[in-house]
Amino acid sequence: MMIDLNNKQRNMSHLETEMAQLKAETMKMWELVNLQLAKGKEALVKLDKDLAREIILSERRVNAFELKLDRDCENIFALFNPVAVDLRFVLAVLKINNNLERTGDVVKGIAKFVTNVDNSFDKKLLDITRAVEMYQATIDMMADVLDAFDKEDTIKARKVFKKDELVDEINFNANKAVADYIREHERTFANESKAAAGKNTDSSIRVHDEHVESALYLLSIIRKLERVGDQATNIAEEIIFYVEAKVLKHKTEKERNQ
Amino acid sequence: MMYKIESKNVAFYYGSHKALKNINIAIMNNTVTALIGPSGCGKSTYLRLLNRMNDLIENTKVEGEILIDGQNIYGKGVNVDSLRTKVGMVFQKPNPFPKSIFENVAYGLRVNDINDKNLIEERVVTSIKQVALWEEVKDKLKKSAFELSGGQQQRLCIARALAIQPSVLLMDEPTSALDPISTAKVEELVYELKTKYTIVIVTHNMQQAGRVSDTTAFFYMGELIEYDNTKIIFTNPKQERTQNYITGRFG
Numbered sequence: 001m002m003i004d005l006n007n008k009q010r011n012m013s014h015l016e017t018e019m020a021q022l023k024a025e026t027m028k029m030w031e032l033v034n035l036q037l038a039k040g041k042e043a044l045v046k047l048d049k050d051l052a053r054e055i056i057l058s059e060r061r062v063n064a065f066e067l068k069l070d071r072d073c074e075n076i077f078a079l080f081n082p083v084a085v086d087l088r089f090v091l092a093v094l095k096i097n098n099n100l101e102r103t104g105d106v107v108k109g110i111a112k113f114v115t116n117v118d119n120s121f122d123k124k125l126l127d128i129t130r131a132v133e134m135y136q137a138t139i140d141m142m143a144d145v146l147d148a149f150d151k152e153d154t155i156k157a158r159k160v161f162k163k164d165e166l167v168d169e170i171n172f173n174a175n176k177a178v179a180d181y182i183r184e185h186e187r188t189f190a191n192e193s194k195a196a197a198g199k200n201t202d203s204s205i206r207v208h209d210e211h212v213e214s215a216l217y218l219l220s221i222i223r224k225l226e227r228v229g230d231q232a233t234n235i236a237e238e239i240i241f242y243v244e245a246k247v248l249k250h251k252t253e254k255e256r257n258q
Numbered sequence: 259m260m261y262k263i264e265s266k267n268v269a270f271y272y273g274s275h276k277a278l279k280n281i282n283i284a285i286m287n288n289t290v291t292a293l294i295g296p297s298g299c300g301k302s303t304y305l306r307l308l309n310r311m312n313d314l315i316e317n318t319k320v321e322g323e324i325l326i327d328g329q330n331i332y333g334k335g336v337n338v339d340s341l342r343t344k345v346g347m348v349f350q351k352p353n354p355f356p357k358s359i360f361e362n363v364a365y366g367l368r369v370n371d372i373n374d375k376n377l378i379e380e381r382v383v384t385s386i387k388q389v390a391l392w393e394e395v396k397d398k399l400k401k402s403a404f405e406l407s408g409g410q411q412q413r414l415c416i417a418r419a420l421a422i423q424p425s426v427l428l429m430d431e432p433t434s435a436l437d438p439i440s441t442a443k444v445e446e447l448v449y450e451l452k453t454k455y456t457i458v459i460v461t462h463n464m465q466q467a468g469r470v471s472d473t474t475a476f477f478y479m480g481e482l483i484e485y486d487n488t489k490i491i492f493t494n495p496k497q498e499r500t501q502n503y504i505t506g507r508f509g
Contacts, residue, residue, distance in 0.1 A: 013442075014449050014469065078492040079468040 015080045022072050026093050029065035030146050033100045036107045037142055041135045043111060047120040055111035062104035069097040092242035099231045106224045113217045118210050121218055129177045131218055134170040134225050137163055141232035152243050157236040167229035174222045178215050185211050260328055262287040262456045268322035270303055277303050279480045290448060290457045292467035295477035301460045305428050309345040310338050343370060346419035350431040352411035354403035359395050362403045362414055366422040385417040389447055409440020429459040445470050464504050468492050476500045
């Protein structure tokens, strides 16, 4: 009896059905994480503490997804012994699951900072650190890899490597930007103090202190965003591994582009 | 909740040899249960108890109860022929009758006093379609069943069993004699059939148990060592002997 190995039109086998379900679950978790990430940006820019608290509560759902996906992968390995592309797919999902959970954790951390900061971040501070631009870049990267995963598009997956350079650049320059900002605030405050003959009002002292504190919080947030960028590039590597069986981990930029 | 098949303290003797000891299993409707274990562990013996095929062997004894749909099939006054229309069986080596493809499937109906030509034809066609064999044989129903490949013959035997509309299907290593493609087709078939039937399948192939079954029973030296959801048996079995068997750590 001849069998047609080229025939794409056929019913899905039991294993294919399970894997399609695994993919759908992964994307549900992913959409939740991306939503958390987007909410985080809004909470940061508007200093919306209610939104921040919402993000913190929703993190539980991300964790629940992680546990379920781990179990689903384990079951597929145990029951079906997948090989070749099927094996690579389940291995990739196992790792992406981890990346997504850590991204969720990072966003929760950012939301916690937002609940701790007293006043909105100074617009000038946000501008000179390019924090909002950096945040948007990470949102774009996570959206890109989700789409790349869905469509098995390794070209789209590779795009995030370039975007990560921007994220790294902003992170790298953040120290200097924040230090400059604090120093300028110190000078302004020192002048004010001179003018007030050492009798600053309580509120002016408080405002100064808050500006310095919020600058440091923003620096922490920038660090966290850099990690989101890293998670997105890790995910891109997993997608390329599963689709092309190519391992890009720990390769230099030059090696990657070969 | 009533179970489809229940074994209560079942023991079985070949002469004085106790081949099965204290077997207790409750199988739910519309599930696939795999019976696994090394050669001689009693899994096929147990399977054959479910349609009283062991009655055909001399000098054997059954103890305990086996209930199907709540009725003890070893009770007084049970009609064994009637039982065997309710509980069908498929064997390891495909064994089509020396008849045409059509007649192989129709035979069971005729032997059960079904003579209506239209009804027979309807049942035969339905059964052959159920086993995904129709496209391959629809133009040669009058040809001998021996002209079919091994995998096709086995699916024909399954169709033959299904034609008399059993509610339980027993399968004794149904793919041992088949090539990988035919095996995969039969496995897909088993997975699809469970929506309509309760299936108990003996298999030497542990991966097969993983692929097709909802629950798995591990037999060893006549005893039931462990019976649980297949997922649990294959990810975290409770008994060390079960784990040793499925991981291949046996002396």
